[in-house]
Amino acid sequence: MEGIKQNPIVKKLGFNRIILFCILVLLYVAFSIAIPGFAGMARIMSILNYVYFLGFLALGVTFVIATGGIDFSIGPVMFCCALIAGYSLNTYKLPVAAALLLSIVIGFCFGIFNGWLVAFVGVPPFIVSMASMNIAKGLGSVFTKTQSVSWPQANDPEGRGWFRNLVKVGGVPTGLIIFAIFVVILFIIMNNTKPGRYILSLGSNKEAVRLSGVNVRKWQMLAYVICGTLVGIAAIFFVGAYTTVQPGLGDTYNNEAIASCVMGGTSMAGGLASIGGTVIGVFVISLLQEGIMALRMTKEVQMIITGLIVIVFVYADVSARRRKN
């Protein structure tokens, strides 16, 4: 076992990530055996729809968790973006491109708000994100007058359905390509750039980084801004796949995104983050969701499972640290 762990290729990819990938494959096989007709492109496309928006959420929150923080507002903020942008599109006749941009801008603003409060004002991330979760829910409801918002269909007579091409064109999963590009970019930011270096370092020992002459507040805030922006993008993929958004919801996706991160090896204590691990985690959660639905169980069952996943993986992380010390 130790020998395998020391293998340079295994080390590079990460032992835990390889295990998680195996779990993903086994899970898929298990569902395929247990549920007739589960295997096949139709299910995979359905899983991918879930992967896109959850992926952007999870990648975003990976940056925040890397700083040692947490963001419980991502799900509701995603809905808030989709609601306000969609409502503007339908009611104020905003062009589609502008609506998409608006969604990203709203996410970006939430990122600035959260990041500023955490990094510069010094409010604990837990409190900040709980508050902005409610603000996001309230804002979405007020703006839409508590009506659900439906984005244009693919066959929209005014031709506004083109944004769905971001998700898929015919049978081609374009969303996967876009998602993959983002994964690569975010991987590079996390591992090969100054912002990524500082975000990870300050997550591990903020005071030591500050005493190295680094403006830690700026970089801590940046993590939240990156997160918020990705949440705005997640909103686009959500409506591209599921069309309708209701105000006052979105919290369940927080847990799923955070579960994806911790499964992938991102430490809740900060300082350690894996973009690749988060991506695999997102696939596992999306597959679970699809499988549970196919087994005709309810969303609630899935909530129980993701809840347990978070506890198990955080416990594993904490006890691994304790052993090291």
Next chain:
Amino acid sequence: MGEVILTMKGIDKSFPGVHALDHVDLELRKGEVHALMGENGAGKSTLMKVLTGIYTKDSGTITFEGKEVEFHNTHEAQEAGIVIVHQELNMVGDLTVAQNIFIGREFKKGIMIDDKKMIAESRKLFDELHIDIDPKAKMSDLTVGKQQMCEIAKAISHKAKVIIFDEPSAALTEKEIEDLFVIIRDLRKQNLGIIYISHRMDEIKVITDRVTVMRDGGYVGTLITEECTKEDIINMMVGRVIYEDPKTHSMVPDDAPVVLKVEHLNAGKMVQDVSFELKKGEILGFSGLMGAGRTETARALFGADPKTGGDIYINGQKVTINSPEDAVKHGIGYLSEDRKRYGIVVQKTITENSTMATMEKFTSGLFINKGAEKKAAEQYIKELATKTPSADELVVNLSGGNQQKVVIAKWLVRNCDILIFDEPTRGIDVGAKNEIYKLMNRLAAEGKSIIMISSEMTEILRMSDRIVVMCEGKKTGEIRIEDATQEAIMDKATRDIN
């Protein structure tokens, strides 16, 4: 003074790599205030921890009220009647005075806590001590002095026979100290045995009956306070040992330019009106006892803590330093006394730690040039002889001395002209210590200027070209290395400036 109540004989205690107590003796009588003195690290606290059961002794005997005893925790010691009033007060700010005094042993009425009885009992205690404190007051509303009185009341409520005061006056005002002494004299009259740990020579003369001096974990001797002078005690504290090659003269030419000038630096109680100059190529030692404000001065200078006043000039230019970022921009590097908390990011590699302060040199646009970064790290691994399998090793896996070298590398990569070394050899073994000394000398010879804060007298005398001595937040002296002796430094370090 009455009969002997407590005898510690031949107490020996070792920690890995350190012989903390070497056959130490201590005798305490009833109705006596007995001072325990010694430099930082002389073993006073360790001895008291052995007495109160926090540490287990390796050998030796403790005789209390005629019986040999061994306590396994502070609770057992308390039960027997030995309590310690800590320097750091252990009070819960949001609870009332009475609740604090009886915490963990609350009076109950059925399953309910009997607050009335606790208040009544507290009042009785305060009356005994002639203290005027409302037992219903919230602890955090009291002054530090009053909180200390509560600690004492709490100690008495344990039916204490021996009370240990660990630097009780450190945080008190003059008036509060007087009040404290009234209480201590009162306790003495009640025939309690009192051990009094303090650095303040003048207090020792005023309040104590006998003095036991420790040095380097060993017992030096016991004097009767009335019969000895301050100088006698200092001589016993520093000893007559000839330390290895102290510097005999300054390496800095008289006309060397001043690179750093600090004027009237103020930052809270621990940094009061501190001024000094640092010359090019100089190692300026900062000596003083624990809590003298040396680290606080360094941190205020470096912008790590806010300052309330003072001017800083670098190469004659007045500069503004409000954050470590500013300090680093002006070429100052700071090695903290607490490496793990403030120096290194343990979960990161040597490379990542080495370039932490100099990112811009290793980035083009946003991207880190990992090759160049690693090369720089490897250069300093070689130069500083850091023992590690590779530059990719996580810092957490290195020994203390090698971790320290990584922190030094961080500032050398940055090429800082002014380096603040705060306790650079703390927790480092002897071999690595020498390497760090050599390195500091080399850096000074290369024209870097170094401020070295050290609590080790040998280190100060061996490394410094000039010595600044601090006591209680103030600069109490400046000594040329040619004139420096341990006695001279200790005299200034214990100067009571109140």
